[in-house]
Structures are given as structure tokens and as C-alpha cells.
Amino acid sequence: MIAKKSENILLIILRYFREGKCLEAMSCLKRIFSGKEQSLLGLDIEQTLKQLRLENDSEACKKLNENARLSHPGWVDLLCNLLLYYVEKERGSANVIDHFENLFKNTKWLLDEQHSQIYQFLCKQVVTEQYKIVQIMKRKAKDSEAVKRASHAQETLESKSLQIFQEMGREVNIKNMQKLKLLNANQQMKIYFKGFKFDRAADCDKVEKEQNLLFTSPKQDQVTYHYYKGRILIFHSKFVDAQQHLTQVLQECPRTQKGISCARQVLKYLIPINMFMGRYPKKELIEQFKEYDLLCTSVKQGNIAGLQEAIDKYRLIWIKRSLLILMDQLKVLCYRNLCRKVWLINQKVNKIHLNQFQKAFRISHPLNSNPTISEVCCIIANLIYLKLIQGQIYLNNVKETYAITLSQDPFKNRPHEIQWQN
Amino acid sequence: MNNKRQTIDDAMKAEKININPYQPQQQGNYQNYYGYNSNVNYRYQTNIPTQYQYNQYYQYNYQGNANQQPMMQNSYYRSPQQFVQQTNTCFNQQQNKFQAPQQQQQFNNTLQPLQSVSQQLEQQQQQQQSQKIQIENNNDHQFLPPVNISELDQPTRWESELKVYTHLYRKLNVEMPNLVSARFCNSREVFNEQSSITVKQYVERAFNKCQSDDERNIMEQLLKATITEAKRKNEYTTRDWSKFPLPTLQRENQIRTQFLSSNLPIKQSTAMALSSLGQTSKFGAPSQAQPSGPAQKITASTNMHNLKSLYDQMIQQQVESINQNHMKNKKIDYSMDLAILQIGKLQPNATTQIKQQQKQLKKRIEEEDQIIETNMKIIGTCEDLEKPYFRLTGLPDPNMIRPEHILKKALVQLLDKWKNCQADYNFIIEQFRSIRQDLLVQHIENRFTVQVYEENARICLECGDFPRYESCWTMLVDLYEMISISEGKDVNLIGNKVEFDSYRIFYLTMLNKQDQLVKILHQNLDDQRIKFALGLRESFKCGNYVKLFKDYKESSETMGSIINHFLVRIRVRALKQIVKTYISNIDLEYLADLLAFQDVEQFKQFMQFFDLVRFDETLKFLLIKQSINAFDNINFDKMNE
Secondary structure (H helix, E strand, O other), X not given: OOOOOOOOXXXXXXXXXXXXXXXXXXXXXXXXXXXXXXXXXXXXXXHHHHHHHOOOOOHHHHHHHHHHHHHOHHHHHHHHHHHHHHHHHHHXXXXXHHHHHHHHHOOHHHOOOOOHHHHHHHHHHHHHHHHHHHHHHXXXXXXXXXXXXXXXXXXXXXXXXXXXXXXXXXXXHHHOOHHHHHHHHHHHHHHHHHOOOHHHHHHOOOOOOOOOHHHHOOHHHHXXXXXXXXXXXXXXXXXXXXXXXXXXXXHHOOOOHHHHHHHHHHHHHHHHHHHHOOOXXXXXXXXXXXXXXXXXXXXXXXXXXXXXXXXXXXXXXXXXXXXXXXXXXXXXXXXHHHHHHHHHHOOOOOEEEHHHHHHHHHHHOOOOOOOOHXXXXXXXXXXXHOOOOOEEEEEEOOOOEEEEEEOOOXXXXXXXXXXXXX | OOOOOXXXXXXXXXHHHHOOOOHHHXXXXXXXXXXXXXXXXXXXXXXXXXXXXXXXHHHHHOOOHHHHHHHHHOOOOOOHHXXXXXXXXXXXXXXXXXXXXXXXXXXXXXXXXXXXXXHHHHHHHHXXXXXXXXXXXXXXXXXXXXXXXXXXXXXXXXXXXXXXXXXXXXXXXXXXXXXXXXXHHHHHHHOOOHHHHHHHHHHHHHHHHOOOHHHHHHHHHHHHHHHHHHXXXXXXXXXXXXXXXXXXXXXXXXXXXXXXXXXXXXXXXXXXXXXHHHHHHOOOOHHHHXXXXXXXXXXXXXXHHHHHHHHHHHHHHHHXXXXXXXXXXXXXXXXXXXXXXXXXXXXXXXXXXXXXXXXXXXXXXXXXXXXXXXXXXXXXXXXXXXXXXXXXXXXXXXXXXXXXXXXXXXXXXXXXXXXXXXXXXXXXXXXXXXXXXXXXXXXXXXXXXXXXXXXXXXXXXXXXXXXXXXXXXXXXXXXXXXXXXXXXXXXXXOOOHHHHHHHHHHHHHHHOOHHHHHHHHHHOOOOHXXXXXXXXXXXXXXXXXXXXXXXXXXXXXXXXXXXXXXXXXXXXXXXXXXXXXXXXXXXXXXXXXXXXXXXXXXXXXXXXHOOOOOEOOOOOEEOOHHXXXXXXXXXXHHHHO
């Protein structure tokens, strides 16, 4: 076999492949992708490529070559591509995109029962590798040409990886590998998500087209699907469906370390969504997510100032989680809760003077110390318009009577049931 | 004009020289070549001498003579089936523009069966000299009924037909030149064996390359070798002949090397590429497509020559087709229908080769573009501060382009004019366009470029020209990114990015585009202007119009003008809300104050504009019940008029 001295991780992987030890090979591949194998950079590329391809002149090697080619044709190529890609990536040169494409496009041969694990692993790498490439390219760009390329690298990589997945998807469809279909769709969704193209992400929803797909796919893909689907629905203000999908994730998460981190990720979105359903997190949960503490209590109490403070204090977090847009709707919810309090204090009478609301707003929003009647009118009009309150405003400037007449059960509409898009 | 002979014809002639005894037989079959006669049993093969090895694939060329002759004589009594065939071929002829001279040759050949090669050549020259003689010749032939020549001279006749066909092709999205292979399609109806067709195409392509008789002889031997080899390997039926490489001649090798080494001047490059695109796609006229001499350089002038000759051929061919149509009682409609069917059939296999060639050419063009980009960095010399905008059609002229320091002065002057209201919007935009063009041509991408685009975007926003703003914005995003990478700074510190982001946030809020908004918010963390824009968004979403209009009065100049453009939408939305939630009639003064109108009169005008006047008699109150559904279908297009 190959001499021990020159043995590097690629050759080790190749040997694992040959012996059919996929799991060990995969752990080695993981090390490479995570950037732990810096020793690869020191290799003489041509020499290593020759070694990998078994292009030595000696008779023994030629024999080996024949054998290797016959039994493991894809692995040799895969490792060659991997080496080239790795070296180019660390250099930050423009060729890296081509090598990236090469590496991930030539993986069709992995589409069978034995190798599907490795295939899945590679699929998941596509998205994460993209961002590493862009970062390195930006760091190493020097002349104007390189700068130009680096600035467009994100887009090209995005389209390239989409192409890769579409091609893979076609292959998967041809071979009818039920298990990999959802994985493929999820990865496409992920790419769109990272590029903030939520509408497009909603388009690659394959589950709606194929009903059985969700149940025949492996659990982990199901969970991923529910997570992304839920998040898309948040952007469309469909809170009931979003809540269903996200709770599905929470229920199906395994109680392992990875599963718990997954659950944490979901809870970040589930807590604010549940507030629309009238469910507020318990103390134990809040202790783990301190940023939601003030937010939840303020919304529950109808405390506008507190809500504003919570938004401003953790602004970075909301932006990072793309939840800042949701805060406007939370504010509406907060106003609604405040109005409900006023109604309860007035012992559920049908007619409440607007002065009462004015007072309440003044208390809950100390900064805006003197809200005019018209401002109060506007906010309540919006609530009525959204059907969060059932009632009408009576305004008579001449007689100086401002009142709001309410129906029998004015707050019967739950905040998640109304149409937010208007 | 036409010293290049049609090659298959030539190839046959070359054979004729070799074996004299079979000459008449072949000539009788020439008309058959395009599948003229349907009643001939093509599967039937007479005993063929061994010299005609590849005749097996050229079955149609060597049919029994006996079948042919009576048909020739009885050409006036054709069976209906035959009729159909005829219409087909007629149409194909019309498609095969470049086959026309060939057919004429055939007719001539039948007239004079015992011609030597030299005579034939002479005759060809005669053909080239005058068309009319040819037509007369054709008319003499019994195959064609007499045609009134004066009728042919009228250009309208064939022009109109040409128009019909070109229109048809364009409608079908089929390139005209591809139709050359319609002929093969036609013969497919005759030959059921798929393989024979592809082999036929292959052989024909091979002969198309040849330019002289010597070459043809060599090619014949080469082809024989390849085909016998294929037979020996049992690949004859399975091999993909359309992709199998043609045998190469010595001459070609020479040309290829020379072509690669020769450096074409840049200006001619695109013209050349275009012309060669046209040429290579028409492999029906191959003798023109291939460079005929080793030292030949393709230039624009030769292209023109080629075009002329093509045009002449086209005319000739049209005349032919009219003759044919006469013969068929002008059943054009029927043949057109058939043609449509055929086009559908031939499309896939005919285009593959052309696509490959086009790909190669595209590559070459790209390479040349790169050369232009790298070698030609233009620095302008023009010193005018104001320059009208012209769309560039060729390479830029340095005398017409302003260098950067002049552009800076021009920008300052332009902004002065805009602020002092000395120029109208159209003038300013045109000036900006020319500045941007100059920047683009000189590859200037620095902070000054950012400034130009920012000012342009600002003016567009102030005037509500949102499509132009969008184009400026996409450019700005690229520029910010590029400069931040090259200078190694945070993106937000470049130019006035934060300010423009805040404009964008409000703009996207009004258009209700969530995903882009999230993207912008991701880049911006903490800034007063961003917060202001977000505050506007919040008060819009919460329906707090009092606060919204308060902010509107306090906002900066540009932001104010953006809000101005969406003001109508905001007001209509507010009114819609009010109308649906209030039960008492509302004082107009109160509404005007709420919606930030200057006075009641302005509010009344606003309501009149949208035909929403539902006031009481004293014109003091808005009647709520009457206008409850009035705001559902507001036509905002009215605004733009």
C-alpha cells in the first residue's frame, strides 16, 4: 500500500472508503471541512494528486490503480476535488468557486443506500461552506479585480449552490429516493433564507405538492422542514399555522444535546408567537431566555413604555433573529391588552368615555405624557379596524363628548384569529 | 459569383468520372435525390458494383433506372399520393435556398446526358452569367410546365411568398438556415431506417467540406474506411453519427493552426464573429462557410460579398420554387401545413451542431472582450462641464469623455443648478446619465462614484421617480460593498449609506416588502436616522396618524419628500379606518387637522379629487354612514395623470 511516511488525511480517508468504513471516513471529512487540517496546505499538490490518483510509475501502483478505479471510482475524484477546493479556499483565489462547484456537483454516484450518509453530509456542507468562502475572499481581496469578484461572490455562490441542488433533486427524483427528497428541498429553502428571499423560500415547499413526503422522510428532515415553514409563516403574519409548525418541532426534538439546542432555537420564535395566542411563558422558561422577560410582561400588562424599552434594549438580538418587524404587531397587541384592562376596570360597561383611555395611555406611556384625544382615537380606531375590539367611536366636537360604544363581548376576537395583513 | 459548387453534386460527379458505364444511370437518378418520387421502391436495390460500397447508405441515389424512366415520361399523370410528396419537396426546395443552383444543374444534366466534366464546368459558368437562360432551360424541360417569364420578373410575387415563409419561421421560432435539413426530414418519410439518415447526414457533411475533386476523392476513401470500420465493429446502427467527428483533411489542419495564430484586429472581431455565426449555422452553404484558402482572413468586405451571393442564390431559388408551385396548382397552403409538421420534427437534431459552434464562438468573443477590457483603459480628455447623453453604440471616443476632475466640477455645478431651481428635472437627469456613463466607461469606482449615485438617487426620490431610484440603489449597494472590501472598513461608514438605508426602510414599508426590509435591518444596528424611519413604520402600522404626521413635519428634506409621495395613500388609509369605525359625523376641520392638511379647503379639494364628497349641507361634517364603503376601491392611478 501507500507508504506510511507520506500518509495524510486524504489517504486515510481513501483507505477508510476502501474498507467500507463510512462513518470513520465521515468524521475525517468533518475535520477537513471544519478547518482543522491545516497540514493539507503544506502538501505538494501535484504530488498528492498523483498519489491519490495512484499515478506512480511502479508496477505495484499500476495494479493498485486498476483495482481502485474499478471498485471506488468516485472516491478518488471526490478527494482530489476536495484537496483542490481546500487549497484554493484558503488562498482566497477566484478559482475557488469553480472548485466548489466541481466538488459538490460530482456527487451523484453517492446516491445509493450505502453512501447516502456521506451524501447527506455533503449536502449540509454546501450552505455553510458558502459563507466561509465569501469571508475568506473578502479578507484576502487586494486588487480591484479581486474586490469586484469578492463583492459578487455571494450571489454567484448562491446561484451555483441552487443549481447544484436542483441538479441533485432531479437525480434524486429519477432514482426515486424518497428519503433524500425533503433534505434537498430543505437545503434550497435554507439558501433562500440566508439570502433573505422568503417568498422564494416559500416556493420550494414540496410537501404541499406531495402529501406522503413528510411521513416517509427521516425525522431530522421533518424537523428542519417544520422549522423553516414556521418561520416563513411568521413573515406572512399567519400565526396559527406558524405556531403549529413550530410546536411540532418542539415535540419531535430528541432529548439529546443536539436536540435541546434545536429546541432552544425554536423557542426563540415560539415565545413571541405564542403571545398572540394568549399564552405567556412560565418562569422556568423565562429564566433561560432573559431577553423575553420584559417583553412578555409588558405585553401582558399592556405596558407600552416597558415594551419600548425591551425593544430598544435587545435591538441587536431582535435584528439578528429577524424579529424586529414582528415588534410592530406586538405593540398593537399591547395596546389591545391595555384597552381590555380599561374595559375591565369600568366593569364591562357598554359605553366608556375616551378620557379613560387617555388616562390609561398616559400612565402606560410616560414619555408621551399628554396624548391628545385624536391620538387615542387613531389607535383605538386601528384596533377596531383590525377587529381586535368590537365597537364604534362616537365623537362630537361641539358637545365635547367623546365616547366608545362596545358590543356585548368586545374582546372576543383572539389576536391570532384576525387578519393582520391589511 | 458562384465558383463553389454544391458538394454532394460534386461528389457524384467525381464518381461519374471514375466509372463511366454507370453514368447515365446516375444522372437519371439525380432528380430522385431529394426524394422526388414516392412511387419508387427505395428498399429495392439493384446489383451494385463493389466500388459503390457506401451506396448502401446512399440508397436513394442508385435506384433502378427502370422505375425512373416511365415516371419521367408520365409526369403529367401523377397519383394523388405522389402529389402530396411533390408539394412537400417543393416546400423543402424553397427552404433550401442554397440548393437551388444544384437542382438547376441536375436539370441541365438530364438534358445533356453525355457531358464530360469540363463541359459541365463550362455550363456552370454559363449559369452564373445569366439567370434567365437557366429559367428558359428549365422551362424547356418536360419536368416543369411552362411558366410565363414576365410573371417571374414581377418582384412582388416571390417577395410576398418570401414574406409569408419568413413570417412563418419567425412565428415558429425556427431559424431560417436550419431548414436546410428539412430535406433529411423529408427523406425520413421515405426511409424508415433511422440509421441510414444519420449516416447520410454524416456523409453529406463530410463532402460539404471538400473544395476540389482531389479532396473529394480523398474524402471518399476516408469515409469508406470509417464506415467499413464501423461495420466491422458492429457499430454501424448504434453509433451516434451526428456526433462522430468528420475525417479531417490536410488543408483543414493547416487552416486551424493559422487561424489560431493570426491576431485579428479588435474592431473587426465582433463583425467577424457575427458573420461566422451566420456562416457556420448554414451548413447548407458549406463551401462559403469554410475558409476557402489557407491564407484567407475573414474580413468585413468578404462578408458583404458572401451576403450578396447568398442573396442572389435566394432569388434564384425563389424563381425555382415558383416554377414548382405552378406545377402543383399553387397548393401552397397545404405545403405550408406540411412544412409546419416537418419543422417540428427536424428541430431537435438539426440544432445540436449549430449550438456547439455558437458556443465556441461565444467563448471567442468573450476572450476578445477581456482583451478589450484589460488593454483599453480610457482616460478622457473632454473638458465640457455639461454634455448631452448619447447611448454608446461603438467603442468610446476619448475626446468625448470627461476625466474625473472635470466630472467633479460638473457635479458641483449641476447640484448648484438644482438647488437654485435653474434647471428642470429632465435636464438634471440627462446630465447625471452622461456623468454616470463617463464614469462607467473609465472604470472609476470610488467614493466620487458613490457621491454621484447618491445625489442622483436623492433627486430621484425627491421627485418621486422610483424606477430610476431603484436602478441607482442596486448600483449603490454594489459600490458600498466593493469600497468597504477594498478599504477594509465597515459598510455603514461609506458615503451616506445609513441615510439612504433609512429612506429605503420607509420606502419598503409603504410597498410592504418584508424580506428586503429584514435584509436592510440586518446591516444596520443603531442609528438615529434608522430609528426615525422605524418610528414612522411603527406609527403607520399601529395607525397612529397623529404621530406619523407629527414626524412628517419634523423630518429632513429628502425624507419629507418621500413621505410626500406616499401621503395620499396614507391619508386614504386613515380615512378608510375612520369611516369604518366612527358612528358620528365628523367635523371637517378636525379631519383636516388630523390628516395634516393646510386648511379645510385643501381637504375638500382632496375629497373632490377622488369623488368622495359626502358632506352635509352646511359643508361642515363628513357623513360617515354614506361613505362607509367609499374608500374600498380607490384608484391611485388617477394620481399620476
